[in-house]
Amino acid sequence: MAQSNPNGQANTFADVSLALTDILDEVYQQESKTAMWTPNPALVRGFQNSKTGQIATIVTSGLGNYDQAKGYPVGNASLTFEDYTLTHDRGVQYLIDQVDVMQSANLPIASAVLAEFSRSQLVPEIDAARISAVVARAQTDATNRVKADYTPDKATMLTTILDALEVIGDATGADSGVNILINRKYAAMLKGSTEVTRTKNIESNAAVINNKVVDINDNPVSYVPSARMYSAFDFKAGTTSPTDSGFAKSSSAVEVVALLTAPDTAQGIVAHQVTKIIPPELVQNADGSLINFRVYHDCLVPKYKIPGIYAILAPAGDRGTEAVQTASVMASVVERSTASTSTTRTTKKKTTS
Numbered sequence: 256m257a258q259s260n261p262n263g264q265a266n267t268f269a270d271v272s273l274a275l276t277d278i279l280d281e282v283y284q285q286e287s288k289t290a291m292w293t294p295n296p297a298l299v300r301g302f303q304n305s306k307t308g309q310i311a312t313i314v315t316s317g318l319g320n321y322d323q324a325k326g327y328p329v330g331n332a333s334l335t336f337e338d339y340t341l342t343h344d345r346g347v348q349y350l351i352d353q354v355d356v357m358q359s360a361n362l363p364i365a366s367a368v369l370a371e372f373s374r375s376q377l378v379p380e381i382d383a384a385r386i387s388a389v390v391a392r393a394q395t396d397a398t399n400r401v402k403a404d405y406t407p408d409k410a411t412m413l414t415t416i417l418d419a420l421e422v423i424g425d426a427t428g429a430d431s432g433v434n435i436l437i438n439r440k441y442a443a444m445l446k447g448s449t450e451v452t453r454t455k456n457i458e459s460n461a462a463v464i465n466n467k468v469v470d471i472n473d474n475p476v477s478y479v480p481s482a483r484m485y486s487a488f489d490f491k492a493g494t495t496s497p498t499d500s501g502f503a504k505s506s507s508a509v510e511v512v513a514l515l516t517a518p519d520t521a522q523g524i525v526a527h528q529v530t531k532i533i534p535p536e537l538v539q540n541a542d543g544s545l546i547n548f549r550v551y552h553d554c555l556v557p558k559y560k561i562p563g564i565y566a567i568l569a570p571a572g573d574r575g576t577e578a579v580q581t582a583s584v585m586a587s588v589v590e591r592s593t594a595s596t597s598t599t600r601t602t603k604k605k606t607t608s
Contacts, residue, residue: 278366279530279548282373288479289385291434292516292523292554302341302526309336310522310557339555341526343384343490346549347372347500353535353542365532365546377550380490380502381523383483385554386436389521390486390511392556393566400561404570407441407512413448413471419515419565420474426562429517431473433563436514440481474515484511486568510569517563520556527551 284290294310302308312335319328349372351364393400400422405415416435423433437445446466469476485508493500533545556564 278370279373279377282370283378283381286374286378287382288436288477288483289382289521289523289554292385292521294522294524294555295519299522299524300336302524306344306526306551307338307340308524308526309338310555311336312557312559314559337557339553341524341551341553343553344549344551345380345490346547347376347493348548349546350538350541351544351546353544355543365544369530369546369548372548376501379480379483381550381552382479383485383488383502384490384552385521385523386479386483386511386514387486387488387508388554389514389516389556389564390566390568392561393564394486396561400565402565402567403509405512405567406570407444409444409447409449411450412441412444412512413450415567416445416471416513416515419513419567420472423515423517423563423565427517429563432518433474434516434518435471435474435476436479436484436511436516437476438481438484438510438512439478440484440510441512442478445476481510484514485509486511486566509571511566512569513567515565515567517560520560520563522555522557523552524555525550525552 298311298313300309300311313333314335315332316330319330321327349368351368356364390401402415402419420433420435423429446468482504485504487505487508488502489505490502491500528550529548531545531547533547535542535544538545
């Protein structure tokens, strides 16, 4: 049965599923703070076929003296693959009621729901999972990849980040391209740092003040919502009710002030992602369409890449406020889509983990 896709053209449900997947991808690329953590496909294998895959480790020996009679000194180069297991298999199901569709004058509710889901649920959870995974890797390594118990301050924050850049540069040789994630809660401290001298420049009689810090010595800076910047999270099962879904920081979590990663260190792997649309005529227990979404992912840091990460953590006693992401916001999507009608219905939701 032909339906209207998010752009209004008549199409099959398979085409609608593809269009909605494109919406998810577009929102993810715009909103995610860890989208740059993509793995090198030449060094990653097997994750598409099972929950355990492999990441390559390359080790080479150094130079020796060339001998005019004997020629080149013999070296060694080895390529080995280490097993890693993905830990996040997440999913959700939404019911788009047919009456909601009618009352919204056939507005593209499915696309609105998925766009809001991606912005407010999917992106924050994936970012949180990746950031906490990289921090955990830094905490368990013996090479001191963490500055703990740091209290952010305008007088020291820039120097603390510069010191972290030096640690990474000394270990990896990276002089630029290190991704710097800053907890947005402390963005004003960096932007208002007392460690730099500022000048006020007003052009064309326009009083525009710009104190953005988007780059530190050719290393890009991104500001991450504070709810995603913790060392550990609990990912809810979603089996009892819609409010028992999403993620929340763990009781033992420490706030992350900043996280630095050299190029190609954090490997954000999405082994499987699928969006399915089930049309009303195939849904037997309800009058509406079903949207099924599943993503199987993780973030891994190979052992030989650990020197390229560095975490700056707040004092252990400073847990911050409880940060919880749930699916309750989804009801407002349909309410906004059907605001012009006399009766408003909400989107039903089931979750799986």
